[in-house]
Amino acid sequence: xxLRACSAAAIALALLxxxxxxxxxxxxxxxxxAAAPAYHDSCAARIDAxxxxxxxxxxxxxxxxxxxxxxxxLVVGGQLRDEWVGLATPAAPDAALLxxxxxxxxxxxxxxxxxxxxxxxxxxLEEPAWAWLxxxxxxxxxxxxxxxxxxxxxxxxxxxxxxxxxxxxxERCLEPVVRARAAHALAQDARDEWIVPRLALRLKYEVDxxxxxxxxxxxxxxxxxxxxxxxxVIAAAPARPELGARALEALAECARRAGRADAAGLHAAWTxxxxxVERALEPRLELELLRRIAMLAAWQLRYVDDxxxxxxxxxxxxxxxxxxxxxxxNRYVRVHAAQCLERMKGRASGALDALLLALDxxxxxxxxxxxxxxxxDARARAELERRAQSASSPELRAAARRALRP
Amino acid sequence: MSASQRTIALAxxxxxxxxxxxxFFIPERDAAPxxxxxxxxxxxxxxxxxxxxxxxxxxxxxxxxxxxxxxxDPEVRRLSNDFANQDCxxxxxxxxxxxxxxxxxxxxxxxxxxxxxxxxxCHGLPAAAGGGVAAxxxxxxxxxxxxxxxxxxxxxxxxxxxxxxxxxxxxxxxFGAEGKTCIxxxxxxxxxxxKRSHAMPGGGALALVQSAIALEARRDADHWTVVVANVGAGxxxxxxxxxxxxxxxxxxxxxEAGAPVAAWRHVHRMRAPYRHETGLxxxxxxxxxxxxxxxxxxxxxxxxxVALFYKRTPxxxxxxxxxxxxxxxxxxxxxxxxx
Numbered sequence: 001x002x003l004r005a006c007s008a009a010a011i012a013l014a015l016l017x018x019x020x021x022x023x024x025x026x027x028x029x030x031x032x033x034a035a036a037p038a039y040h041d042s043c044a045a046r047i048d049a050x051x052x053x054x055x056x057x058x059x060x061x062x063x064x065x066x067x068x069x070x071x072x073x074l075v076v077g078g079q080l081r082d083e084w085v086g087l088a089t090p091a092a093p094d095a096a097l098l099x100x101x102x103x104x105x106x107x108x109x110x111x112x113x114x115x116x117x118x119x120x121x122x123x124x125l126e127e128p129a130w131a132w133l134x135x136x137x138x139x140x141x142x143x144x145x146x147x148x149x150x151x152x153x154x155x156x157x158x159x160x161x162x163x164x165x166x167x168x169x170x171e172r173c174l175e176p177v178v179r180a181r182a183a184h185a186l187a188q189d190a191r192d193e194w195i196v197p198r199l200a201l202r203l204k205y206e207v208d209x210x211x212x213x214x215x216x217x218x219x220x221x222x223x224x225x226x227x228x229x230x231x232x233v234i235a236a237a238p239a240r241p242e243l244g245a246r247a248l249e250a251l252a253e254c255a256r257r258a259g260r261a262d263a264a265g266l267h268a269a270w271t272x273x274x275x276x277v278e279r280a281l282e283p284r285l286e287l288e289l290l291r292r293i294a295m296l297a298a299w300q301l302r303y304v305d306d307x308x309x310x311x312x313x314x315x316x317x318x319x320x321x322x323x324x325x326x327x328x329x330n331r332y333v334r335v336h337a338a339q340c341l342e343r344m345k346g347r348a349s350g351a352l353d354a355l356l357l358a359l360d361x362x363x364x365x366x367x368x369x370x371x372x373x374x375x376x377d378a379r380a381r382a383e384l385e386r387r388a389q390s391a392s393s394p395e396l397r398a399a400a401r402r403a404l405r406p
Numbered sequence: 407m408s409a410s411q412r413t414i415a416l417a418x419x420x421x422x423x424x425x426x427x428x429x430f431f432i433p434e435r436d437a438a439p440x441x442x443x444x445x446x447x448x449x450x451x452x453x454x455x456x457x458x459x460x461x462x463x464x465x466x467x468x469x470x471x472x473x474x475x476x477x478x479d480p481e482v483r484r485l486s487n488d489f490a491n492q493d494c495x496x497x498x499x500x501x502x503x504x505x506x507x508x509x510x511x512x513x514x515x516x517x518x519x520x521x522x523x524x525x526x527x528c529h530g531l532p533a534a535a536g537g538g539v540a541a542x543x544x545x546x547x548x549x550x551x552x553x554x555x556x557x558x559x560x561x562x563x564x565x566x567x568x569x570x571x572x573x574x575x576x577x578x579x580x581f582g583a584e585g586k587t588c589i590x591x592x593x594x595x596x597x598x599x600x601k602r603s604h605a606m607p608g609g610g611a612l613a614l615v616q617s618a619i620a621l622e623a624r625r626d627a628d629h630w631t632v633v634v635a636n637v638g639a640g641x642x643x644x645x646x647x648x649x650x651x652x653x654x655x656x657x658x659x660x661x662e663a664g665a666p667v668a669a670w671r672h673v674h675r676m677r678a679p680y681r682h683e684t685g686l687x688x689x690x691x692x693x694x695x696x697x698x699x700x701x702x703x704x705x706x707x708x709x710x711x712v713a714l715f716y717k718r719t720p721x722x723x724x725x726x727x728x729x730x731x732x733x734x735x736x737x738x739x740x741x742x743x744x745x
Contacts, residue, residue: 299511301569305493331506335513339492366516398516 043290043321043328050287097129105142108149122153130161137168144175151181155188163192170215171198176208183214190221194284197292200226200313201306209239213250220254223277225270226313228254228263272376273346277315289318293325296336308336312343319350326351326358326368334358338367345374356383359396366399373403454518454525460548461525467604468525476522481719485649497566498522502530504539508556512565523566528557541602563588570678572645579693581640591640609650612735615716619643619652619691621738623712629703630742632656632673632712635696642690643676644716651720652676652691652737655730656701659709659741670713670730673699677720709743 100121107118125133136142142150147169154162169182186195196219203215203226212234216227231247231254238244251263258275260266269275281289292307311318318340325337338358341348348355352375358368369387372380381404388400458465468474476482476498477489486494492514499519500512518524529538529551540551541558556562564573567588576582591614593602607614618639623632634654636643644650655670674697679686691697701710715734722728730736 301493301496301511308493332511332513343492395516402516 043294043325043333047287047290047294050283050290054284054287056287097132101129101133101136105146105150108153109145119153130159130165134161134164134168137165138172140172140174144173144178147173148175148178148181151178151185155185163195167195167198167202170211171202176211179206179208180211180214183211183218187214187217187221190223192284193222193282194288196222196224196285196314197288197310200224200310203227203230204306204309206230209234209243209247213243213246217250217253220250220257223275224313224315225254225258225266225275228266228270232263270347271345273316273349275315277317281317286321289314289321293321293328293333293337296325296333297330304332304336308340308343311337311340314344314347316344316347316350319344319348322348323351323354326354326361326364331363334361334364335367338364338371342367342371342374346376349375349377352377352380356380359383359387362393362396365391365393365396369396369399369403373400373405454521454527457525457529457549463599464601464604465525468606471604471606472608472610473523473527473606474521477519478522485719495519497569500527500566502526502532503528503562503565504530504554504556505532506565508559508565509561510565511569528562558587558589560588567645570646572641575641575645575692579640581693586640588640591638609644609646609716609718612737615735615737619714619737621654621712621714621740623656623710623740623742625742625744626700630656630701630710630712632699632701633696634674634676634691634699634714636691636693640693642678642692644690646678648678648680649719650677651717653715653717653728653730653734654699654712655715655728656710656712658704658707659711659743661709670728672728673701673712709741711739711741713737713739 104118104121104125107114108122109115110118137147137150151166151169154166163186166182166186170179170186173179173182183199186199199215199219199222203212203219206212206215212227212230216231219225219227228251231251235244235247235251238247251266255261255263255266258266258269260269289311292310295303295307298304298307311322322337322341322344325333328334328337338355341351341355348371351371355368355372355375356379358364359372361368369384372384384400384404387396388404389397391397391400472479482494482498483489486498489495489498495514496512499515499522501515503512506512512527526538529540531537531539531552538549538551539554539557541553542551543553544551560573560576561568568574573588576588581587589602592606592608593604595602609615618636620635620637621633622635623630625631632654634652639645644652653675654673656673657668657670660667674689676689676691678688678690713730714737715730716737717730717734722733
């Protein structure tokens with residue numbers, strides 16, 4: 001009898017346990033396994049391939065033990081690892097070349113024939129010389145006056161190094177007026193889309209309102225409207241009254257470019273993903289994005305924060321590599337990729353299937369739920385409602401409930 | 407009801423009770439979860455609120471600590487824009503350190519965020535290991551904690567605090583060489599109970615700050631000399647980037663009653679710059695180091711006072727005319743006079 005009682009108790013226990021645990025109703029049919037972007041079997045492998053294709057060093061994630069990992073990336077004049085910013089370190093500099101550069105840059109600041117000659121010499125510079133010039137700008141080795149003169153020369157030049165040099169000036173020059181001029185030059189055309197991530201990062205830290213306005217315009221020129229929030233802030237509380245008016249003008253210009261009636265319409269369209277960019281990612285832009293996805297695994301949150309900011313500021317094309325990153329072998333990459341998608345809101349709709357699948361990965365499910373909540377989609381809402389009610393993980397239930405809040 | 411039916415009913419009731427009570431303390435899964443919805447941690451499943459039932463004294467200590475206020479402190483809410491800046495969540499409402507791993511950084515959690523850095527953040531184990539950890543094993547306790555040496559290791563604290571290089575600073579100091587670790591200063595043993603404090607004093611504890619940093623002033627042949635020294639902190643002073651600063655000021659001493667008090671004049675700032683602050687250098691004072699500053703004599707000034715202030719938000723309301731008495735906390739003040 002005791003044995004039978006124990007057996008009955010065991011069965012009852014099993015049933016009770018089952019009743020307690022298995023509260024998840026039958027799941028609706030899962031979306032077909034999203035076809036992972038073929039290139040993202042290994043983010044690192046793709047980065048290597050792109051770096052090789054573009055002839056630049058493969059960037060690395062700063063190690064925690066790296067003594068330079070605590071160096072603030074944007075401190076001018078700091079000792080930087082060049083690969084952190086994706087710059088190719090050219091072959092050892094030729095002293096004569098550096099001297100020529102110094103002479104050229106000095107001559108650019110002059111007027112008349114000397115400047116004309118300098119412009120001609122600058123146009124004749126070959127690629128290695130431009131690479132060094134960009135690197136020296138980045139390292140803060142050129143004075144603001146020289147950089148200012150260089151901007152004028154670059155404005156008259158079309159070439160592969162134009163945007164790189166202007167961007168380096170906008171990122172690194174200590175003089176706000178010069179940064180603003182460089183950003184203004186970048187806002188004049190839509191060339192070199194690969195600079196968008198770096199423009200977005202510079203805008204995050206830019207404290208000079210004039211430069212910030214030009215950075216937002218440079219982004220918009222490349223169909224990225226991640227800078228309009230900064231324009232709102234400046235319009236509401238400008239450093240100088242005329243900058244408030246310029247911020248409003250820039251907002252109106254951005255709205256016209258995006259085919260929207262006003263700034264409010266632009267905000268809505270950018271947030272809900274209505275402003276689609278149909279062209280494919282150019283390889284250098286793809287490398288910039290993958291480099292930042294890889295950076296999500298960094299120990300220092302400062303790099304992670306920057307990467308999250310940049311990736312979340314991108315247009316909807318970034319959803320594909322981020323969706324693939326949801327299956328990355330590194331947990332931090334998976335979680336932070338989901339956070340980026342959350343911040344992209346409607347622009348992340350291309351990652352919907354991957355996010356729904358990620359709900360079944362306990363290490364990323366909560367972040368995936370938050371991301372699904374930020375995408376206005378009926379399938380996402382239905383799945384969140386189900387998980388909010390019946391997920392066995394309290395973390396996931398809480399995340400789903402939070403994601404469903406208006 | 408027959409005896410056998412009563413036996414079965416009692417067995418079921420007993421088993422059910424055991425299950426319900428036991429499930430409170432036992433991890434829901436034994437292995438890394440696979441499949442839908444699995445909780446990432448047993449501790450997460452139950453949160454920290456249950457701990458107070460047995461550890462009310464510890465809970466009370468913790469409740470007033472910076473860890474307890476990590477998510478709710480008004481200053482934190484302001485700086486993080488009410489956590490609209492989600493980047494702050496990782497350390498201000500973290501998953502258990504043991505879940506992401508010692509030596510790794512933490513990730514944010516979804517539940518009980520208002521508890522900040524709560525019990526399970528430090529004591530919770532991942533589901534694969536089950537339960538929690540404590541300074542000693544206690545199989546008789548309902549939570550049956552295991553002993554894990556890493557609980558008191560600097561690398562444990564480093565999951566968050568080394569984001570600002572604190573553990574690295576400690577390792578480079580004599581404290582690291584002597585094996586004096588974070589908990590020796592920040593979780594001192596209460597002589598009355600023999601237990602380590604969970605109040606975890608830090609920059610908000612004036613006495614601790616006063617013991618960390620020393621201020622001296624003397625009169626030399628043709629100038630005043632001010633000396634500031636990191637004598638007690640096992641890391642830089644201050645150790646946090648962005649939001650902490652130590653400032654040394656001086657002013658002529660009002661030696662006569664009713665004489666007007668002069669404005670403070672800035673001598674030196676100890677602070678690590680934040681990322682966007684281009685052109686600034688890290689002036690935090692490493693453990694064991696000292697700095698001297700010369701203040702020229704001024705006509706009519708026969709005595710000065712020097713003060714060290716500690717700020718937990720680095721920017722002055724008016725940078726051109728800082729008011730440390732109103733905006734910072736006085737740590738040390740010394741007077742020096744001409745003979």
